[in-house]
Amino acid sequence: MRNILPILTVVFGLFVIWYAGAVYLNSNWAYDKAKRANVELSFGAMVSDTMVQEKPRLPPPHQVGAEIWKTTGAMVQRGKAFSKRSLIYHGWITLSSTVLGFVFGTGLGILLAVAIVHSRAMDMSVMPWVIASQTIPILAIAPMIVVVLASAQVDDLIAKGVISMYLSFFPVVVGMVKGLRSPDHMQMDQMRTWNASKSQMFWRLRLPASTPFLFASLKVGIAASLIGAVVAELSLSQDGGLGARMLVGSYYGQTIQIWSALIAAATLAALMVAAIGVFQNVTLKKMGMAS
């Protein structure tokens, strides 16, 4: 809790920079308008104009906040929470493909990690490629995967999920291999003196020991998964989603819409990471591993 004050200070600083940037970037347009209307613009009038423009270069925070409220809370009040114009609807689309990809990516990652830990040949042949693949900009091929899967008549949701899966899969493999190998020699020897079979060793020692590592990589994985879903929506924008909102916003110069979609995506990421954090605390406490 002693970090609250410093964090608030930094966040406050970011808001100040944001407002200053908004005034600076939007002032050109304000001066332009005044020149065409042949009025002399005082500094105060210029600043107040930069706060309320319709298509600002950088919308100030309160405009973005108002837009977010208009497309979420206000629509809920009118009973139109899932209308096509609401951010809740688009956020839901993004969330569903994120979670789908995340679940499959995690499952695949854990399976591969188990295979790598138990087979030396797998370890030697697959692991270098897993690490090398981290250095490759996988996101760049997202549009291609989407188009290929769509032409193979795969459901759009799955096509987007595949990209999320691809991105969330690597952190899980790397983290789980580290986690499954984390029991030290003493503990392994102890299991051996108890004459434990390989599967007993796995279920009773390796798997429990790997849980903290698993949660750490799940947090990275879900954030990566959301990024994958947002980028995939750029190529499948007809179904909506936060990425599609950004693309449409950039076509029509609706900066406020882009920023509100961006903030919504950030909030979604924060909520999901926090949810995993809560789950982690509960699980580790039950296992007696909480620090």
Add this chain to the structure above:
Amino acid sequence: MIWIVGVLVFWAVAWVLNLRMARMEASRFTAFAVPALFGITLLLLWEGIVRGFEISPVLLPPPSAIAVTFSQNIPTLWGDFVQTFVKGALSGYIIGCSAAVLTAIAVDRSPFLQRGLLPVGNFVAALPIIGLAPIMVMWFGFDWHSKAAVVVAMVFFPVLVNTVQGLQASDAMQRDLMRTYGASYPQALLRLRLPAAMPFIFNGLKIATTLALIGAIVAEFFGSPIRGMGFRISTEVGRLSLDMVWAEITVAALAGSAFYGGVALIEKSVTFWHPSQRRAR
């Protein structure tokens, strides 16, 4: 049919060979040969399946066709590489990383700001910053400046967080020693704390290499001049010439690995003293 059978046989032989080699004494040769054989098997499997089942090249071109396209289009690919990697990713990477390191050093004297910056930076590093791409394209135009700006925004926070953490890495004994030498703040920073922070900084720099390429490529989806890797990928997908897309992906993979490898090499020479760099005996 002959393709499928042939590939399956090769797969079996390679599998047995790899199992054998994995059981042998670990050496430089096996550490290289086993993954190489695995990679070759994957490529052949791909080639065999595409040919054997006669999959349309619109869906999945075989590796041989990709190689042919690659060698025929080297000037185009080189132009795209220069536009996206050298102009967009590299310049953004350098600006973003140096800004992050300088910011970390600037807040180094204030523990208050550090305690605030670390959680916020960690939080921002997990956000989909790539979403800034359309905004940056609007601000800086279609050319490489907007791509560099996206890259700056993407690499800044991971490097910042790692550097701030790294500057705290030297232990109390070492700092006390500097104090007994009567070292001034800049001296202690330059001689002890920055070198001690290097493993952390390079960790951030390595993460940032991948982010930089991703940022530069994805930003091109929102608008670009008529060259660049992201531009080529999105237009060639539209024309369904997937062999060209795969050739471009090969370039991206090569560039990404070389970038990462280059930073790792620099790391090796800068942090030669760190336990993780010592050769295992």
